[in-house]
């Protein structure tokens with residue numbers, strides 16, 4: 001493997017173009033009418049109807065001390081943004097959640113999208129003049145753990161250990177910076193991780209951090225890929241921080257394995273924010289007790305082409321292009337999550353399962369990918385797809401190198417694979433848990449419907465993807 005190629009593997013960077021706010025949107029007629037219910041006979045007010053929605057779906061990001069452009073805590077905060085809010089929720093741009101709601105798995109552990117009824121309520125509120133209503137109807141304000149507290153502390157107690165990155169600093173004005181120092185993981189024997197939490201240490205640091213990824217390197221036998229110190233990346237990412245995403249709890253009885261000598265390679269993307277900032281990123285690790293390890297190991301896999309590492313990405317000027325890659329599951333497996341990774345020309349990505357008998361099942365389709373948001377879609381316990389040995393996972397990615405793509409910096413150039421934002425990538429990060437044949441057989445016996453779910457869903461075509469603007 002040559003060095004440049006190694007570099008590509010080692011540091012998978014999520015780039016952002018701060019000036020380009022993606023305005024990819026669904027046509028307005030896709031907002032389905034909300035079911036009529038008792039709400040239709042009273043005026044929609046902020047106090048009664050809107051505040052609860054904002055608390056549940058917006059305030060994690062829209063409050064003081066985050067990078068979101070405005071707070072949505074109070075009526076006074078929200079009122080000036082009413083028109084913009086209407087626009088963003090109708091187009092399913094806010095909250096950021098870009099999955100096709102008509103195909104594939106629809107239940108997620110981290111779903112932050114609005115229901116059709118919630119969209120309809122917000123639209124009616126704005127159309128009626130965005131009234132406050134009776135302040136007595138306001139719900140009690142939400143509270144968040146103090147900045148210095150770990151969010152998972154309530155559930156798991158103090159973390160077993162906290163790994164800190166070296167200190168970074170960024171000037172008030174500067175180009176974007178990428179930073180990838182290495183820290184040691186303090187374990188002296190194999191230990192299982194049940195949850196991780198990650199954050200820049202201060203609010204000021206959070207404001208300049210676009211993302212912070214903790215990549216795990218360790219001596220894992222079953223991977224031929226080697227990192228900077230000869231370690232393998234079969235263990236993959238431990239955790240990524242991005243606004244609105246701070247922790248990961250692994251599914252019951254599954255975990256990530258840490259081996260002695262493991263290292264964390266940070267991948268931190270900073271953007272200047274008008275004031276000089278010095279900070280570090282910290283990662284809290286919560287372990288399973290030594291005497292009760294989980295039964296299954298989850299690994300983050302990168303589904304990509306087998307014919308050359310990123311073979312096939314070739315996007316002519318002023319056009320759309322697509323690329324497909326298939327990976328065969330060596331064992332029965334449960335897919336835990338789906339995170340498409342593309343750059344500025346990214347438009348859509350689907351993940352299908354081709355079952356051993358040849359039938360095709362759509363698992364997920366991100367049909368309005370937005371480069372500004374690297375969403376990870378985590379399947380619910382009941383709906384995480386469980387697939388037999390020999391299933392092929394097909395990733396299909398679409399790139400839009402036309403002027404219709406508002407993120408596109410230059411439609412006149414030919415674009416190929418590369419790590420700069422202006423080059424492209426097309427792979428999916430998926431947490432995969434391999435199961436034994438016995439466990440698969442048990443699962444299939446308990447879920448006869450799901451095992452037999454063989455209907456061939458209509459795969460998205462270039463035509464249907466182009467139609468989504």
Ligand code: HEC
Pocket residue numbers: 021053054057058059060061062067068069081084085086088089094095096112114243244245372
């Ligand atoms: C995961 C974090 C997150 C969540 C959840 C979220 N937002 Fe946002 N929102 C942002 C960020 C960051 C921006 C600025 C970047 C962008 O526009 O994508 C933004 C931008 C916006 C804007 C555009 C402001 C402007 O400049 O015109 C509106 C309106 C908005 N959000 C409303 C909402 C509403 C309403 C909700 C809940 C229903 C919500 N957002 C949920 C993070 C979030």
